[in-house]
Amino acid sequence: EIVLTQSPGTLSLSPGERATLSCRASQSISSSYLAWYQQKPGQAPRLLIYGASSRATGIPDRFSGSGSGTDFTLTISRLEPEDFAVYYCQQYGSSPRFGPGTKVDIK
Amino acid sequence: EVQLMESGGGVVRPGGSLRLSCAASGFTFDDYGMSWVRQAPGKGLEWVSGIDWDGDSIGYADAVEGRFTISRDNAKNSLYLQMNSLRAEDTALYHCARGDGAEYRWNVLDIWGQGTMVTVSS
Numbered sequence: 001e002i003v004l005t006q007s008p009g010t011l012s013l014s015p016g017e018r019a020t021l022s023c024r025a026s027q028s029i030s031s032s033y034l035a036w037y038q039q040k041p042g043q044a045p046r047l048l049i050y051g052a053s054s055r056a057t058g059i060p061d062r063f064s065g066s067g068s069g070t071d072f073t074l075t076i077s078r079l080e081p082e083d084f085a086v087y088y089c090q091q092y093g094s095s096p097r098f099g100p101g102t103k104v105d106i107k
Numbered sequence: 108e109v110q111l112m113e114s115g116g117g118v119v120r121p122g123g124s125l126r127l128s129c130a131a132s133g134f135t136f137d138d139y140g141m142s143w144v145r146q147a148p149g150k151g152l153e154w155v156s157g158i159d160w161d162g163d164s165i166g167y168a169d170a171v172e173g174r175f176t177i178s179r180d181n182a183k184n185s186l187y188l189q190m191n192s193l194r195a196e197d198t199a200l201y202h203c204a205r206g207d208g209a210e211y212r213w214n215v216l217d218i219w220g221q222g223t224m225v226t227v228s229s
Contacts, residue, residue, distance in 0.1 A: 035215045037152075044202055044219035045144075045152060056217065088152050092215055095166065096142065098152040 002027050002091050004099035012107040019076040021102045023089035028069045033093045036065055036074045039101075040085045048087075049074065079104070109133035109218055111203050116223030123193050127223055129186040129203030134218075137161070137181035140211035143188050145199035146222070155201070156188065157211025166211065171197075193227045200224050 003026040013019055023034070032052035037045040047056040049065035052072055062077040076083055084106050089099040115127040129141070142157040156167045156177040165177055176189040186203050200222040208214035 033213060037216075039152075044221050045216075046219075047215055047217050050207070050215040056215075086151075090152075090154075090215075092213060094212055096154040096157065096212060098144075098154060101151045 001095055002029065002093070002097060004089055004091060004097060006087075006089060006099040006102045008102060009100075010103045010105060012105055013079055014107045015079050015081055017079050019074075019079055019083070019104055021074040021076075021087055021104075023067075023072040023074070023099050025070045025072075025091060029072075029091050030093060032068055033091055034065075034067070034072050035090045035092055036063075037088045037090065038083075038085050039088065045088065076104075109205075111205065111218060111220035113201060113203050113220045113223035116201065116225045118226045118228060119193055120229050121194060121227055123227070124189070124191045125193065125225060127188040127190065127201055127203075127225070129188075129220060131184045131186065131205070134205070136179075136184040138209065140206035140209055140214060141179060141186045142204050142206060142211050142216060143177065143186075144202045144204055144216070144219075145197075145225075146202070147196075147199040150199075153199075157206070158186070159211055160209040164210065164212075190225070193225075195227050198225060198227050 007022045034052045036049040039045040053065045143155040174192045202222040204216035205218040206214035207217040
């Protein structure tokens, strides 16, 4: 089974700064079946990125995903106030699984 | 409007059972695979179970295999999760989510419900 690790656990940044979140898989994820979700307190998760680098419908272009194999990155180019949230990566292959999450909070 | 609405949560004693439901609207339900994802209080997301559009392929997380049963009724646009032999560690908010395709695997979860809370406590 594929295990995902995310780093850092918490990222403290100011609005306007760049955020770089990492997701590493214990085995290569085929065909980049890697997604990123955003979750705010009291809300359901929202799909941001699928296929490692494709933005979901309605997602601003300040969000970008990259990577392949076992190493993936979510980048938020300039943090807006509404971007402070928890971010989860997910592999959606044969046995779907989520990473533990990275919390982006206000410095 | 595309929508998923869960129901059936509550407080149950360890060893007890509960059946969750998820009502889908605003899309052709039988075109999509579906999943249940849970979130324990203050914790992260955990995929629980998934089912293909026709119910022919089903999967479970190791933590619930043998205790939970997923099913769907396409005529009623509904997804279900029968939970037996419940444990304290099953306490969580249970979300249903739509896969972006006919299979529950190989497809991202693009639509989520707000969840229904399950508390297992004596």
